[in-house]
Amino acid sequence: MHWYHGIVGCVYLAFILVASCKVIIPNELPLIQEVTTTLREWSIIWRQLYVVNNREMFCSVRHMIYDLIEWRSQILSGTLPQDELKELKKKVTAKIDYGNRILDLDLVVRDEDGNILDPEQTSTISLFRAHEIASKQVEERLQEEKSQKQNIDINRQAKFAATPSFALFVNLKNVVCKIGEDAEVLMSLYDPLESKFISENYLVRWSSCGLPKDIDRLHNLRAVFTDLGSKDLKREKISFVCQIVRVGRMELRDNNTRKLTSGLRRPFGVAVMDVTDIINGKVDDEDKQHFIPFQPVAGENDFLQTVINKVIAAKEVNHKGQGLWVTLKLLPGDIHQIRKEFPHLVDRSTAVARKMGFPEIIMPGDVRxxxxxxxxxxxxxxxxxxxxxxxxxxxxxxxxxxxxxxxxxxxxxxxxxxxxxxxxxxxxxxxxxxxxxxxxxxxxxxxxxxxxxxxxxxxxxxxxxxxxxxxxxxxxxxxxxxxxxxxxxxxxxxxxxxxxxxxxxxxxxxxxxxxxxxxxxxxxxxxxxxxxxxxxxxxxxxxxxxxxxxxxxxxxTKLTQNVDLLGLLKWRSNTNLLQQNLKQLMKVDGGEVVKFLQDTLDALFNIMMENSESETFDTLVFDALVFIIGLIADRKFQHFNPVLETYIKKHFSATLAYTKLTKVLKTYVDNAEKCGITDQLFKAMKALEYIFKFIVRSRILFNQLYENKGEADFRESLLQLFKSINEMMSSISDQTVIVKVRALQVSILTLLLHPKPQLGGWLKCMIVYLKLCMEILLPTMTDQLKYHLERQEDLEACCQLLSNILEVLYKKDVGPTQRHVQIIMEKLLRTVNRTVISMGRDSELIGSFVACMTAILRQMEDYHYAHLIKTFGKMRSDVVDFLMETFIMFKNLIGKNVYPFDWVIMNMMQNKVFLRAINQYADMLNKKFLDQANFELQLWNNYFHLAVAFLTQESLQLENFSSAKRAKILNKYGDMRRQIGFEIRDMWYNLGQHKIKFIPEMVGPILEMTLIPETELRKATIPIFFDMMQCEFHSTRSFQMFEKEIITKLDHEVEGGRGDEQYKVLFDKM
Structure with missing residues (x-):
């Protein structure tokens, strides 16, 4: 008789209906589901923190839980505008990621919208890069939290330094000053060390009765000092200066108004505040009101700037209660970003005081x-x-x-x-x-x-x-x-x-x-x-x-101080000097060029378009374009990259530029070995990314205008260009070595992986030509990669290129890729394996190369594994060496994982790929190395040790995880221990007469495997011990070796805390 035990006691089996499990699909948003799951997981830890009396962490977790509950309610309310909802989602995901890190939970990887990435739908390379980004963001957040506790905002300065521009928000609350007449209140930013103003004035006209003259602006005296950049952030000191100018009589003490001249601007005094701490982030409270003491001029011939410098040098000011009340806050971004991200502070009525001079980045459309x-x-x-x-x-x-x-x-x-x-x-x-x-x-x-x-x-x-x-x-x-x-x-x-x-x-x-x-x-x-x-x-x-x-x-942005640049911008006024002007452009100071970037690019492409029937200026225009792109690639002007991207997307309009750019680039590639061409071609290769963006954008615009006219010609021009590049890469000339290295670094395949959404149009267009590009360039690129990897040269560039190739091949919209994966497998798999083996765990590139190796294995189909053996030809030793290298490498990577413990998704993806590869290689062992003539003892021994190491690795021991984490892993990957365990059992029984060669050496590893607390695994593997006894008995008429080994190993494992009652029962029963 069988019984079930329930809450009310024992119930006879016949009275119980066992129903199948139902999968319930929630109707909530994925983010709400994630928040709910996170709250349940954190609440358990929160209780444990209370039990162990960890008060500091307990309070931190409590605040995070309360925040998530509040934000969850706001999202569920459905009343938030889209922009606020988007910002709230960012806050929620950031809080979850931060909380998971401080609680030693798993790292969550997301896409750009904050949604959790599905590892089954994401390429290995993308998954690895997402982990890198997520880990870096969480680490930055940890540093920010640490800095705030120490009242030192270390990361804030780095954050603003990386931001192209920022602004200082000022809200004038009141002017407490006995002036006696109307006045002008002039506020600006001032560098005390250089004794100069760095911004325009913010002017408020103040009436004699102590209120703004424009009464409508009462309680709304706000301004932003914009266009500040990283150089301003690094200034040793910045002061906020207010100058008060009295407007009225020449002498204030004369009360006979009939005799007086009015409307005269007379110096009255200044107020100065050091805002360096606000700029550096030590003070960041927009609601805190700052009092700026007022210093009147000592005499009517005191210069205001002299008074400013005296106040700055003085330790304190005898203000007698007079001064200004203001609030200040540093805001990242330009005026458009600030209005969008801080609408509660800055609106259309807020005055904008610009920096005197250009910002560090001049965006297209910012016409001054x-x-x-x-x-x-x-x-x-x-x-x-x-x-x-x-x-x-x-x-x-x-x-x-x-x-x-x-x-x-x-x-x-x-x-x-x-x-x-x-x-x-x-x-x-x-x-x-x-x-x-x-x-x-x-x-x-x-x-x-x-x-x-x-x-x-x-x-x-x-x-x-x-x-x-x-x-x-x-x-x-x-x-x-x-x-x-x-x-x-x-x-x-x-x-x-x-x-x-x-x-x-x-x-x-x-x-x-x-x-x-x-x-x-x-x-x-x-x-x-x-x-x-x-x-x-x-x-x-x-x-x-x-x-x-x-x-x-x-x-x-319209008039320049440089004659050579002016000559190009006004090229139509004297076309006879056009050739000279194009050459002189490349001698102009880079700072002047980037100030007029849009106009300069417009001029170059206008020259190209208006001379469409002639090739006279094509090469010079191409060289000038390469020069400009090279400028922006320079670290000094790297912040102008977004400007160039914006220009290509919104302002570029040359519909025929693609034909001329393609033709000139091909000419350079075809003549790569000629004297004087190599240097210019090298520069062109450095600019190749943006050259192709211009080509593709031009072609897209042409298609929109002429409905795909000339498509065949365009494809043919690309084909010929790729062939020329392929021939150059195959050249053995010493003159082209540098160019070839650069071509690898900025491979055309790299261009296909630009993550920015604004490039979606050109990316879709370029994918159409991807297959053509792959067929021509892939064999040459893999040869070059193999050459450099074997010599341990340019490893970072090689890894980046290989990652991008694998990333492209994973895309679903590029067509069949079986042949391309085969090329990579044949030429690079073993080379990459050896690179990983030779690389130390402290190398910065080890994670990237392991990701590349995992990506290759993941993208290989059964056909590729079968074909892999054929690539070794009849040399049996090569196959043995390859498998030995692979087994040892896998075992090392499993024992000492290159990824952090909280990269659970990446580690599980790697385990899934390794498991499939191990099983594929096991088939090779059965087919090639099992019979008497070809049996390889060491190869089989390495296989068994690898399989056991895989099964016993810490990241697969599900019983050590929380129920939620265990359920996720089982749902996504199943129990991989059971899969590899069954494979080990089958491989053992396949050994046949060779089993005796593994006794007693394999007793310990098999025992370690059977001690894993998984019932089905134990049932499948414990019988191996009986088979070992039988095997030894048939061979020696005893099983003393087995007996001695298992007793020794079992004592050792039990003393180490292994084994349980169930194991004892199963071992005795079987």
């Missing part, structure tokens, strides 16, 4: 045509007066006809454009120093007029000068031409301007002055002295002995 004009200093003669003049400088902009341009001057972000800018007035200073900067929106001629206010500090004088039209008088003017005679812009830097004496009759016509020299350098070039102390006449105008300096900084 600005100039920053800084009023530096002047020296003005007192004349017949006993006191110095009160000097006000006004700046206005004129075109080449002398007409003033309206609303083109920007005094600061957040304010409207103006037509005339007025400087701060310092009281009776002979040599004023302003350091005031304005931005001119269009590059025309800046005309600067200097006005003298006939003012005196005596009160009665004020009354006199407030009479109509007597409040101010223009006494001199200066100007500068921003466009040079050769079409380039004014050079950046300081300029010593000529100061002309103002004459009333000529002031009405600005064109009178605009034809004259504007700087002292120009004056000297025309043979006049610029150092005389007395006045000089120039034409009908008089040069004053006063001096005035400004500095300019051109920030234009």
């Amino acid at each position: 045509n600005d100039i920053y004009v800084t009023l530096v200093q002047g020296d003005f003669d007192k004349g017949s007066k006993t006191t110095a003049k009160n000097v006000e400088v006004t700046v206005s902009v004129y075109d080449e006809d002398g007409k003033r341009l309206e609303s083109v001057i920007f005094p600061g972000a957040g304010d409207e454009a103006i037509s005339e800018y007025k400087s701060v007035i310092y009281y009776q200073v002979k040599q004023p120093r302003w350091f005031e900067t304005v931005k001119v929106y269009k590059l025309w001629t800046v005309c600067i007029t200097i006005k003298h206010l006939i003012m005196c500090w005596v009160f009665s004088s004020f009354f006199f000068i407030t009479a109509k039209d007597k409040s101010e008088k223009i006494f001199a003017l200066a100007f500068v031409k921003l466009m040079r005679y050769d079409g380039t812009t004014l050079r950046d830097g300081e300029h010593d301007l000529i100061v002309y004496k103002a004459e009333a009759k000529k002031l009405e016509d600005a064109s009178t002055y605009l034809s004259l020299p504007s700087t002292k350098i120009e004056l000297e070039e025309k043979g006049h002295s610029a150092t005389g102390k007395s006045m000089q006449n120039l034409g009908s105008c008089t040069i004053s002995k006063d001096s005035f300096q400004i500095s300019t900084l051109v920030c234009s």
Whole structure:
């Protein structure tokens, strides 16, 4: 009679219906399922942490569990917008991965959308790379958490340094300052070590009643200082500077308003805050309000920049409760990213104060045509007066006809454009120093007029000068031409301007002055002295002995300061110089080229398109394109890679470029051995990735326009190009060695694996030609790989190329790949195996090479394994050597895995591939090395030790895992111990008369296998002991060797804690 034991007691078997297990498919999102599973797994560990009184870890896990529960509820609510849902998913997966790591759980690998990768649908190479990425991300998160606990954000600086641009967000909460009149509050970033401003001003106009003049902006005084880059991040110090300029009377203490001139800009004071800690991430709280103490000017002739430097040098400021309240936060990304990722901080109403000058990366579409004009200093003669003049400088902009341009001057972000800018007035200073900067929106001629206010500090004088039209008088003017005679812009830097004496009759016509020299350098070039102390006449105008300096900084993506680059950009104006301009382009400084990257590329392809019937300029345009791509490949300009990618996707439009680029590239390859060609071909090979992207994008655009017209010609041109590359790779010439190495590193196959989604169109197009490419290039590439691997040369490049080849061959949309896998197997499998064997475990490439080897084995079909033996020909010893090498390598890799213990998916994938390979090689043993004449004892012995090592490895011992992990492994891979155990049993019985050769040596390994607590495995393998006894008895009429060995080994295993009651029962029973 049979009974079942249940909750209520024993129940007779006849009353029980045994139902089959039902598989329930949840309706929840995969991420919700993952969160639920994770919470269940963590809750068990959480309880254990409480039991062992690990309070710190207990609290950490509690916070993570609460976060996941909250986020799970938000996702299930279905009320989140798509962008917020996407961000929340990132937070959830990051939290799960981080928690798994600190709890020593398995690493989870995901795709770009955060979904868990299915190892059955993912190539081995992709799986390996996903593990590398996931492991690196978790490690960075661990470092961030560690840094936060120590109040040192080590990784933050590295993170922002890797970000092309970032911005400082500022929210002005209040200005607590007794001014008494209207004021301008000018905020900017300042480098104290260089004593210069690095950003535009953020301007807030403040009323005398203590509120913003624009009352609608109350509680919304926000700005972002953008375009900051990694160089700014590395500055030793950065200060946030606020200058307060009073706008009103000349002297604040005079209350007789009838006598006063109004609207004058007078220095009032500054407030300075060191924001280096915020930039470095030590302070990162957008809600924390910072108080910036206010320092008033000591006298009315104190220069504001001097006061700024004094405040920075001082340890503390006697602010008397006056100052500014602000919040600050560092934000990664450009203005478009910031508006998208931080909409609660930055919206369309937020003022944008740009860096003075270009950002480190200039994206296509970021069109600028600005100039920053800084009023530096002047020296003005007192004349017949006993006191110095009160000097006000006004700046206005004129075109080449002398007409003033309206609303083109920007005094600061957040304010409207103006037509005339007025400087701060310092009281009776002979040599004023302003350091005031304005931005001119269009590059025309800046005309600067200097006005003298006939003012005196005596009160009665004020009354006199407030009479109509007597409040101010223009006494001199200066100007500068921003466009040079050769079409380039004014050079950046300081300029010593000529100061002309103002004459009333000529002031009405600005064109009178605009034809004259504007700087002292120009004056000297025309043979006049610029150092005389007395006045000089120039034409009908008089040069004053006063001096005035400004500095300019051109920030234009349309106008350049380089003559050679300008010649190319304006190539249509003089086509006779086109050849020279193309050659000169390759001598232009890289920094200037990347600033005008889009316009330069447009010019090159326009030249190509407008000369489509001629080949005159094709090679020069190709060389120029290679030069530009080479620039961007340089570490100095590597951040411009996204710019080039964006250009190809959104701005490139040359539909016929593919024919010319293909033809020139083929010409170079065909003439690789010619003198002078090798160097240029090497550069072209370095640029090959982007050359092919241009070719394919051009062809896609042509197809869209002409509906696949000329498809056969395009295929033929590619075929001929691949053949030429193939012939070059097969060449034995020493001149082409460097080129061939580079070709391997940037193989065309590598181009097919670009992971960025924006390249999906060209990738799909290129896959059409993949089979053609494979047929031509694969044999040559495998030969080259074999050559370099056998000599241990360029291992990293070889591994990268082989990985990419295997990755391409795994794709389902590339057609049949059996022949291609066969080529790789024949030429590279054994070479890769030997590379792995020779490589130490501390090598950085060991994981990559093992992944390559595993990928080859995984992509081999039964046909390939059968064909593998044939490749060795009739040399039986070669087959033996190959199998011996493989068995020893597998055993070493199983015993000392190259991957971390938490790379469970990668390790299980490797085990699955190894198991199949072991079984395939076992068939070879049965077919080739089992009969009496061909039996190989050592080969069989290595097989058994490998199989037992595989079965007993720690990563397959399911009883040591949690129930959830055990269920996942059984569902995905089954119990591989049982599979290999049954194979060991069958192989043992296949030995026949050769069994005695393995007694007693195999008793220990078989015993170790039977001790695995898996019932079916034990039932299948314990009978092997009885077979051993029988075998020895038939041979020697005793089983003393077996008896002695099993007792010794069994004692050793039991003393080590192995064995259980079930084993004892089964061993006795069987």
